[in-house]
Amino acid sequence: xxxxxxxxxxxxxxxxxxxxxxxxxxxxxxxxxxxxxxxxxxxxxxxxxxxxxxxxxxxxxxxxxxxxxxxxxxxxxxxxxxxxxxxxxxxxxxxxxxxxxxxxxxxxxxxxxxxxxxxxxxxxxxxxxxxxxxxxxxxxxxxxxxxxxxxxxxxxxxxxxxxxxxxxxxxxxxxxxx
Amino acid sequence: xxxxxxxxxxxxxxxxxxxxxxxxxxxxxxxxxxxxxxxxxxxxxxxxxxxxxxxxxxxxxxxxxxxxxxxxxxxxxxxxxxxxxxxxxxxxxxxxxxxxxxxxxxxxxxxxxxxxxxxxxxxxxxxxxxxxxxxxxxxxxxxxxxxxxxxxxxxxxxxxxxxxxxxxxxxxxxxxxx
DNA sequence: TGGGTTATGTAGCAAGTGCTACAGAGAGCC
DNA sequence: GGCTCTCTGTAGCACTTGCTACATAACCCA
Numbered sequence: 001x002x003x004x005x006x007x008x009x010x011x012x013x014x015x016x017x018x019x020x021x022x023x024x025x026x027x028x029x030x031x032x033x034x035x036x037x038x039x040x041x042x043x044x045x046x047x048x049x050x051x052x053x054x055x056x057x058x059x060x061x062x063x064x065x066x067x068x069x070x071x072x073x074x075x076x077x078x079x080x081x082x083x084x085x086x087x088x089x090x091x092x093x094x095x096x097x098x099x100x101x102x103x104x105x106x107x108x109x110x111x112x113x114x115x116x117x118x119x120x121x122x123x124x125x126x127x128x129x130x131x132x133x134x135x136x137x138x139x140x141x142x143x144x145x146x147x148x149x150x151x152x153x154x155x156x157x158x159x160x161x162x163x164x165x166x167x168x169x170x171x172x173x174x175x176x177x178x
Numbered sequence: 179x180x181x182x183x184x185x186x187x188x189x190x191x192x193x194x195x196x197x198x199x200x201x202x203x204x205x206x207x208x209x210x211x212x213x214x215x216x217x218x219x220x221x222x223x224x225x226x227x228x229x230x231x232x233x234x235x236x237x238x239x240x241x242x243x244x245x246x247x248x249x250x251x252x253x254x255x256x257x258x259x260x261x262x263x264x265x266x267x268x269x270x271x272x273x274x275x276x277x278x279x280x281x282x283x284x285x286x287x288x289x290x291x292x293x294x295x296x297x298x299x300x301x302x303x304x305x306x307x308x309x310x311x312x313x314x315x316x317x318x319x320x321x322x323x324x325x326x327x328x329x330x331x332x333x334x335x336x337x338x339x340x341x342x343x344x345x346x347x348x349x350x351x352x353x354x355x356x
Numbered sequence: 357t358g359g360g361t362t363a364t365g366t367a368g369c370a371a372g373t374g375c376t377a378c379a380g381a382g383a384g385c386c
Numbered sequence: 387g388g389c390t391c392t393c394t395g396t397a398g399c400a401c402t403t404g405c406t407a408c409a410t411a412a413c414c415c416a
Contacts, residue, residue, distance in 0.1 A: 149347060152331035154331075156276065156280070157279065169323050
């Protein structure tokens with residue numbers, strides 16, 4: 001693994017823990033036992049670093065979703081997706097996605113572009129899972145968009161740790177969609 | 179209206195247009211034809227200013243929702259809420275709410291507290307509308323939570339201007355809930 | 357042993373941050 | 387007139403930001 005990739009992985013871990021909004025190079029560099037000088041050397045700019053971090057985080061999320069076994073029904077598929085979504089490893093990636101999406105709300109780069117790209121592959125992964133769980137090829141993408149929006153909205157409003165309220169909402173949604 | 183209230187209204191307009199993340203006192207003060215010195219005098223700190231801005235914005239959103247005429251059914255109630263939600267005046271307030279929620283994701287104040295408070299009254303308003311549109315007293319709050327999460331998630335992922343895709347998702351949701 | 361590419365450390369710049377010390381203006385009251 | 391109280395302008399502090407100029411070290415290949 002190249003030094004750049006090592007730093008990208010480390011920076012991703014750091015951003016997942018400390019947040020993306022207000023992330024600054026010097027504390028990040030200190031945590032990675034290097035210097036802001038080195039981060040700029042390997043990535044060229046803070047924006048490029050951020051883009052790399054978001055790509056790494058998105059890839060980590062996708063791996064989990066793609067590895068999900070087929071669910072027995074659409075209803076169960078939605079619930080299984082929620083369980084995957086709230087699994088701490090994935091949840092932190094999604095939390096960072098939410099931060100990136102907020103930063104991109106006014107079109108600010110590199111956030112807006114990264115978010116568009118992440119969202120595309122993420123929706124595709126959700127749709128694939130729902131399709132393999134019984135949704136028609138036509139319905140799966142629309143279901144995926146709905147499910148994704150609801151999940152992200154829950155992430156936004158509810159504190160992420162041990163929220164049973166969130167799951168109740170998802171059960172309501174899954175029931176309604178059956 | 180006191181000078182402080184005038185400034186709070188003006189600051190809210192400015193924040194709605196330019197975003198909450200990265201808002202800084204000097205450009206804001208310049209736009210309001212005053213100085214950072216004055217903002218700090220009237221509000222005491224930037225955090226207090228932000229809290230005031232979020233309160234004003236939340237109140238503006240609530241006024242619109244509360245003024246909504248009763249809908250003919252739950253399904254129609256959800257659609258009417260979406261139309262209210264995407265009406266530019268309200269949509270910008272909700273966009274700022276999303277920013278505040280992101281800033282509060284890691285517990286950072288004053289965002290986390292403001293978001294909790296805003297969300298509470300907002301959910302209550304949604305539930306009231308859904309109840310008046312035919313939902314049972316028991317079901318209305320849970321419906322409201324689901325609808326709110328979906329709306330906010332859509333705000334997050336889709337560019338807010340002229341998104342017909344967002345409405346299609348809401349129609350799916352409304353259909354499923356009937 | 358050279359030479360060139362890659363990687364790293366030191367120091368610093370210009371700009372922007374929230375906030376404050378200090379003095380002054382203006383109004384109302386005795 | 388004097389007095390206080392509310393409000394405002396000037397200037398600046400201490401700090402952080404992303405980024406860079408410059409010199410140095412480490413390495414591989416000829």
